[in-house]
Amino acid sequence: MRLGFNFWLGTGLTALVIFAGVLAPWIAPFDPVLDADLMSSELPPDATFWFGTDAQGRDVYTRILFGAQISLTVGIVSQVINSIIGVTLGMTAGYWGGWWDDLVNGLTNVMLAIPSLIFALAVMAVLGPGLPSLLVALGLTNWSWTCRIARSSTLSLKSQGYVQAAQTLGYGDLRIMFTQILPNMMGPILVMATLGMGSAVLSEAALSFLGLGIQPPFPSWGSMLTDARQLIQLAPWVAIFPGLAIFLSVLGFNLLGDGLRDSLDPHMRTRKP
Amino acid sequence: MTAPLLQVDDLHVRFPISGGGLLGRGRRMLHAVNGISFSLAKGECLSIVGESGCGKSTTALSILGLQEPTEGMIRYRGLPLAGPGAPGRMQRAKAVQMVFQDPYASLNPRQSVRSSLAAPLRLHGFTAGSEIDGRIEVMLKNVGLTPEHANRYPHEFSGGQRQRIGIARALILEPEIVVLDEPVSALDVSIRAQIINLLLDLQEKLGLSYLMISHDLSVVEHMSDRVLVMYFGQIVEEGGWREIFEAPAHPYTRRLIAAIPDPEKALNTAELQDCVSDVPQFAGRSFISDGSTAPDVFTAPAPSELVEIGASHKVRLASA
Numbered sequence: 001m002r003l004g005f006n007f008w009l010g011t012g013l014t015a016l017v018i019f020a021g022v023l024a025p026w027i028a029p030f031d032p033v034l035d036a037d038l039m040s041s042e043l044p045p046d047a048t049f050w051f052g053t054d055a056q057g058r059d060v061y062t063r064i065l066f067g068a069q070i071s072l073t074v075g076i077v078s079q080v081i082n083s084i085i086g087v088t089l090g091m092t093a094g095y096w097g098g099w100w101d102d103l104v105n106g107l108t109n110v111m112l113a114i115p116s117l118i119f120a121l122a123v124m125a126v127l128g129p130g131l132p133s134l135l136v137a138l139g140l141t142n143w144s145w146t147c148r149i150a151r152s153s154t155l156s157l158k159s160q161g162y163v164q165a166a167q168t169l170g171y172g173d174l175r176i177m178f179t180q181i182l183p184n185m186m187g188p189i190l191v192m193a194t195l196g197m198g199s200a201v202l203s204e205a206a207l208s209f210l211g212l213g214i215q216p217p218f219p220s221w222g223s224m225l226t227d228a229r230q231l232i233q234l235a236p237w238v239a240i241f242p243g244l245a246i247f248l249s250v251l252g253f254n255l256l257g258d259g260l261r262d263s264l265d266p267h268m269r270t271r272k273p
Numbered sequence: 274m275t276a277p278l279l280q281v282d283d284l285h286v287r288f289p290i291s292g293g294g295l296l297g298r299g300r301r302m303l304h305a306v307n308g309i310s311f312s313l314a315k316g317e318c319l320s321i322v323g324e325s326g327c328g329k330s331t332t333a334l335s336i337l338g339l340q341e342p343t344e345g346m347i348r349y350r351g352l353p354l355a356g357p358g359a360p361g362r363m364q365r366a367k368a369v370q371m372v373f374q375d376p377y378a379s380l381n382p383r384q385s386v387r388s389s390l391a392a393p394l395r396l397h398g399f400t401a402g403s404e405i406d407g408r409i410e411v412m413l414k415n416v417g418l419t420p421e422h423a424n425r426y427p428h429e430f431s432g433g434q435r436q437r438i439g440i441a442r443a444l445i446l447e448p449e450i451v452v453l454d455e456p457v458s459a460l461d462v463s464i465r466a467q468i469i470n471l472l473l474d475l476q477e478k479l480g481l482s483y484l485m486i487s488h489d490l491s492v493v494e495h496m497s498d499r500v501l502v503m504y505f506g507q508i509v510e511e512g513g514w515r516e517i518f519e520a521p522a523h524p525y526t527r528r529l530i531a532a533i534p535d536p537e538k539a540l541n542t543a544e545l546q547d548c549v550s551d552v553p554q555f556a557g558r559s560f561i562s563d564g565s566t567a568p569d570v571f572t573a574p575a576p577s578e579l580v581e582i583g584a585s586h587k588v589r590l591a592s593a
Contacts, residue, residue, distance in 0.1 A: 160378045160379070161373035161374075161375060161378045161379025161380075161439075162378070162379055162380055162381040162389075164337075164339060164371070164373070164379075165371065165373065165379060165439075165442060165443075167337075167338075167339060167362065168337050168338070168339070168362075168365075168366060168369070168370055168371050169366050169370070169392075169393040169396070169442070169446065170361075170362040170363040170365070170366035170393065170396055170397065170446075171362070171393075171396065172362070175396075179384075179392065180381055183381075183383040184381065184382065184383055
């Protein structure tokens with residue numbers, strides 16, 4: 001099985017984010033919150049502070065490692081919620097059709113008409129800031145594209161001979177959906193989910209930048225950018241490194257998504273011995 | 274007299290077609306099947322022939338329970354198979370199965386051969402792994418594959434082998450009736466004969482009854498005991514294959530048979546004209562359509578009836 005350079009780059013970047021997040025407590029040289037020292041604030045990158053220090057004298061490298069935990073949690077959990085909602089609604093709508101299809105379509109169109117970040121902002125305003133409400137807000141607002149793709153894939157798969165064969169063999173509707181239709185549309189759904197992880201990381205950064213996400217002093221890449229806003233000319237490293245972290249992780253998720261789509265193609269799968 | 278294996282009585286299927294108007298104005302009904310009646314005996318191969326869109330596939334889907342009939346009765350061993358009192362999918366599965374036209378679309382690309390054959394068995398109450406494996410092995414041998422093929426995925430097979438897998442899947446629950454929807458038309462000409470012979474062998478070995486849907490008359494001639502000729506939702510001629518192929522009465526049937534490529538005759542349009550103009554005449558009755566102009570599918574056809582013109586040979590005629 002040959003997988004392209006992009007897939008390995010995506011896997012590498014994603015693995016890097018996962019390692020950073022999981023191992024942060026052990027590999028970080030400082031504490032992300034407590035090791036504040038105003039005497040060493042706004043120091044440029046050097047041997048001790050690899051990515052420099054921020055306005056409170058905290059190590060930017062340490063804070064980026066801990067910030068990866070937030071980005072990963074937000075990316076994965078919100079996409080799991082989105083995929084479950086989107087696939088459930090889209091697959092049943094495509095399979096059963098009728099009034100249920102009309103209802104789901106209407107709902108999807110409403111969701112698509114509202115900018116998801118604005119919707120997430122409104123949800124955050126109701127639930128209050130913090131990680132759990134961030135997960136709920138991003139999980140409930142981005143399922144419409146997944147739903148669309150699940151519905152259209154179901155419509156095209158439904159007319160395949162093997163779905164009709166499953167009906168004549170006595171399979172129930174749910175069994176057909178889970179054994180015949182879902183496995184054959186996992187490719188696009190997984191690609192949507194990994195691409196969505198990238199945009200969830202960006203939305204988390206945006207919401208935290210606006211002060212609605214992760215609350216200071218705990219680090220997230222978005223809230224680090226907020227803090228760096230006033231310092232961008234005096235200490236550009238405070239903004240550059242979180243920005244770079246967001247860029248590389250989103251790039252990694254997207255490349256991984258493309259690579260997964262290729263590797264999930266059954267034509268590239270080899271026979272089991 | 275015992276009830277025939279499958280009995281179809283006055284089957285009608287109509288589809289609503291939404292018109293251009295608002296609020297459903299201009300909604301019309303497409304008459305796909307207009308009063309089809311036939312019966313299928315045990316061990317028989319009955320073919321339905323006709324052009325695309327004549328309703329033959331819709332008839333088959335109704336028998337399989339994938340399309341609800343608008344009117345009419347379908348009975349299996351005297352018990353209803355459609356409409357009120359119809360069995361669920363599970364019971365129906367043991368009565369009727371289908372072999373699909375396109376072997377590339379009819380197998381789930383993510384299921385190995387073993388799992389697409391084992392899943393229906395498990396669903397129908399087989400739990401012992403050894404029994405399931407045994408049945409799969411026997412079935413793969415029956416269709417000319419080897420047990421080693423069971424672990425492979427559909428994309429590793431050729432079209433002909435896939436069709437064999439499709440046949441194995443249709444037969445794994447031991448149904449009595451198998452609907453063959455153009456079973457060889459998607460295959461290479463070189464392997465059609467293999468699949469046809471396989472189907473005939475299996476019919477004899479397992480005592481199957483076939484309902485074959487086809488527009489390929491050379492296949493029909495080779496396989497069927499009886500033939501129904503369908504034209505725009507109606508049976509226009511019905512009879513044993515010998516009557517249909519040697520003494521066709523309806524102009525549409527004649528046209529179909531004249532269209533079979535014959536390597537010994539050059540294509541001759543005059544001959545085609547000939548066979549249509551030279552149709553037999555029946556006193557006081559006429560053909561409602563000679564099959565050269567398409568009738569309106571949105572209106573019910575004019576009254577006519579199947580008239581017996583010979584032993585087990587019927588043709589559709591209108592009075593006067």
